[in-house]
Amino acid sequence: MDGTSGARAGNTTKAADTGKAADTGKATGTASDKVVPDAVFLGGRVWVGPGVTTTALAVVDGKVAALGGPALALAGAAREVVDLEGGLVAPGFGDGHCHPVFGGLETQGPAVTGRASVGEVVAAVRRYALEHPDDRWILGASYAPALAPGGAFDARWLDEAVPDRPVLLRAADYHTAWVNSAALQAAGIDATTPDPPLGRIDRRPDGSPLGTLREWGACDLVLRAAPQRPAEVLRLALAEACRRQNLVGVTWMQDAWVDAQGHQPYLELLERGALTVRSNLGLRADPGRWRDQVAEFAQMRAEVEAAGQPEMLTARTVKFFADGVIESATGAMLEPYAGGADRGMAVWEPSELAAAVARFDAAGFQAHIHAIGDAAVRHALDAIEAAIRSNPPWDRRPVIAHVQVVDPADLRRFAELGVVANFESYWSQCDPMQDLLTAPRLGPVRAARQYPAATLARSGAVISHGSDWPVSTNDPLEALRVAVTRLNDQGHPAGGWTPGERLTLEEALTAATWGAAYQGWADSFRGTLDLGKVADLVIYAEDLFALDPQDLRGLTPRATWLGGRPVP
Ligand SMILES: [Zn+2]
Numbered sequence: 255m256d257g258t259s260g261a262r263a264g265n266t267t268k269a270a271d272t273g274k275a276a277d278t279g280k281a282t283g284t285a286s287d288k289v290v291p292d293a294v295f296l297g298g299r300v301w302v303g304p305g306v307t308t309t310a311l312a313v314v315d316g317k318v319a320a321l322g323g324p325a326l327a328l329a330g331a332a333r334e335v336v337d338l339e340g341g342l343v344a345p346g347f348g349d350g351h352c353h354p355v356f357g358g359l360e361t362q363g364p365a366v367t368g369r370a371s372v373g374e375v376v377a378a379v380r381r382y383a384l385e386h387p388d389d390r391w392i393l394g395a396s397y398a399p400a401l402a403p404g405g406a407f408d409a410r411w412l413d414e415a416v417p418d419r420p421v422l423l424r425a426a427d428y429h430t431a432w433v434n435s436a437a438l439q440a441a442g443i444d445a446t447t448p449d450p451p452l453g454r455i456d457r458r459p460d461g462s463p464l465g466t467l468r469e470w471g472a473c474d475l476v477l478r479a480a481p482q483r484p485a486e487v488l489r490l491a492l493a494e495a496c497r498r499q500n501l502v503g504v505t506w507m508q509d510a511w512v513d514a515q516g517h518q519p520y521l522e523l524l525e526r527g528a529l530t531v532r533s534n535l536g537l538r539a540d541p542g543r544w545r546d547q548v549a550e551f552a553q554m555r556a557e558v559e560a561a562g563q564p565e566m567l568t569a570r571t572v573k574f575f576a577d578g579v580i581e582s583a584t585g586a587m588l589e590p591y592a593g594g595a596d597r598g599m600a601v602w603e604p605s606e607l608a609a610a611v612a613r614f615d616a617a618g619f620q621a622h623i624h625a626i627g628d629a630a631v632r633h634a635l636d637a638i639e640a641a642i643r644s645n646p647p648w649d650r651r652p653v654i655a656h657v658q659v660v661d662p663a664d665l666r667r668f669a670e671l672g673v674v675a676n677f678e679s680y681w682s683q684c685d686p687m688q689d690l691l692t693a694p695r696l697g698p699v700r701a702a703r704q705y706p707a708a709t710l711a712r713s714g715a716v717i718s719h720g721s722d723w724p725v726s727t728n729d730p731l732e733a734l735r736v737a738v739t740r741l742n743d744q745g746h747p748a749g750g751w752t753p754g755e756r757l758t759l760e761e762a763l764t765a766a767t768w769g770a771a772y773q774g775w776a777d778s779f780r781g782t783l784d785l786g787k788v789a790d791l792v793i794y795a796e797d798l799f800a801l802d803p804q805d806l807r808g809l810t811p812r813a814t815w816l817g818g819r820p821v822p
Pocket residue numbers: 351352353510722
C-alpha cells in the first residue's frame with residue numbers, strides 16, 4: 255500500500271504545482287480558465303485517501319478535477335460552492351460484504367429487529383399477524399439469538415401469537431431460523447425427520463423438533479415450503495436497501511449472497527436509473543451442485559455485462575460459505591469447542607472447496623469465502639493457495655470474509671497469498687452475543703484471538719470493511735468507531751476488548767474506502783479522491799479526526815454523492 259500512497263501524494267502535489275485542474279477528458283474543457291466546476295468543496299478537511307488530506311476539492315463532470323489551492327481557485331466559477339464549515343469530505347464508503355435484499359425485506363415483515371426479549375419479538379409477530387390477515391405465511395427477520403439460552407427458541411412461543419399459519423423468523427446471524435408449529439407441519443418436519451446434510455434441527459428430549467433450525471440445510475426445509483416472493487417485492491426491497499446505504503454514506507456494496515435470478519432486481523433498478531449504490535454480486539456456490547453452477551454463473555455474469563454499465567453493476571464474484579457461526583457452534587474449529595468434542599460444521603469438504611474455488615477462479619470469478627472458525631479460515635487459505643498454484647496468474651484478489659478466529663500460523667498467509675481480509679468491524683466488541691454465546695464456546699485462548707484486524711493490516715495484507723447488514727448495522731461510522739476503540743455500545747470494557755487489534759481511524763477509514771474499492775477491482779477509478787477519480791463522496795458536518803472516536807456514534811452524513819450528484 256505504500257506505493258499507492260506515494261502515487262496519491264504525487265498526484266496531489268502535481269496539481270498544486272501546476273495550478274491547473276486535472277484533465278477531465280471533457281472534449282470542450284481543455285483550458286483551465288474554461289472549466290466550470292459542478293461543485294467546489296472548501297472550508298474543512300478533504301480526506302483524499304490514506305495519508306493525504308487537503309483543504310478543497312473541485313468536481314467537474316462527476317469527477318475529482320482539482321484539489322487544494324487549484325480547487326479553491328475554481329470556486330468563483332463553480333455552479334455550487336459547498337462550505338464544509340469545519341466538517342469533512344471523504345470518499346464514499348464501500349461495504350465489502352452485505353445482504354441488501356435481505357435488509358430491504360426486513361423492513362417489510364414483522365418489526366422484530368432490535369427487540370430486547372422473546373416476549374417483545376412474539377408481540378411484534380402477533381401485531382403483524384393481526385394487521386396482515388391475508389398473508390398465508392409470515393416471514394420475518396431478524397431476532398437476536400442471545401435472547402434465549404443457547405440460541406434455542408421454542409415453536410410454542412410463536413404458536414401463542416400465531417397458531418393458524420406458518421411463521422419463520424431468521425436470527426440476526428441469518429444462519430438460524432425460529433419457526434412455529436404450523437411451519438414445521440407445512441415442511442413435514444417431525445420427530446422422525448433426520449438432520450439434513452449441512453443442517454441441524456434442535457430437538458426436545460423426546461426427539462420432536464423444538465422450533466430452531468441451524469444452517470441453511472435445515473432452514474431450507476421450511477423455506478422451500480414457503481411461497482416465493484414476487485419480483486416486485488424484491489425490487490422494492492433492493493431500492494429501500496440502496497436508500498438506506500446512501501443515507502449512511504455507502505456508494506458501493508458487495509452483495510454476498512445472490513442465488514439464481516438474484517441479479518434480476520439489480521438489472522431492473524439499473525434500467526430505471528434507480529440503482530444508487532454501485533454493486534458487485536457474489537453468486538452463492540452450492541456445495542451440492544457447484545459444477546452445474548459454473549455455466550449458470552457465467553450466464554448471469556454475461557447478462558449483467560450486457561447491461562453495459564460496469565461502473566455501476568458487476569457480477570464478478572462467487573460466494574462460498576466455508577462454515578457456520580460460533581454462536582450456533584457451527585463455526586468450523588481446528589480444536590473442539592470448550593467443554594465438548596464438537597468441532598463445528600465445515601460446509602465443504604476441504605478438497606471439494608479447493609476444487610470449486612479453482613474451477614471458478616479459472617472461469618475468472620473472484621472467490622469470496624465466508625470463514626469464521628480457524629479451521630474454516632485455514633481451508634479457505636488452502637483453497638486459494640491451490641487455485642494460485644494450479645491456474646495461470648491473474649489479478650484475482652481473493653477475499654476471506656469475517657476472519658473471526660485465525661490460527662497464529664495462518665496470519666502471514668493473507669499477505670503472502672494476496673488475500674483481502676474483509677472485517678465486519680462492528681462485531682469486534684464485547685456485546686451480549688460475544689459475552690453469552692461466543693466467548694464461552696471458544697474458551698479464553700481462542701476468544702482472545704478474534705478479529706485480528708491490526709495484525710493483518712500491519713502484516714501487509716489489504717483489509718476491507720463490510721457490515722454484513724442486516725446481520726448488523728450498515729452504518730460505517732459504527733464500524734469505524736468499534737474498529738478504533740473495540741468498545742461496545744455502552745463504552746465497555748475500559749481500554750477496549752482485545753485492544754491490541756484496534757486500528758487507527760486512518761487505517762479504519764482506509765479499509766472502508768480504498769480497501770473496499772481494491773476488493774472490487776475499482777481502486778483505479780474510485781475509493782480515494784485523487785484527481786480523475788469519480789466524485790463518490792460522503793460529507794460530514796463534523797471533522798471525524800477531531801472527535802473522540804466514541805463520539806462517532808449517531809453521526810449521520812450531511813450528504814452522500816454518487817458520481818458528482820447527491821443521493822438518494
Ligand atoms: Zn454475510
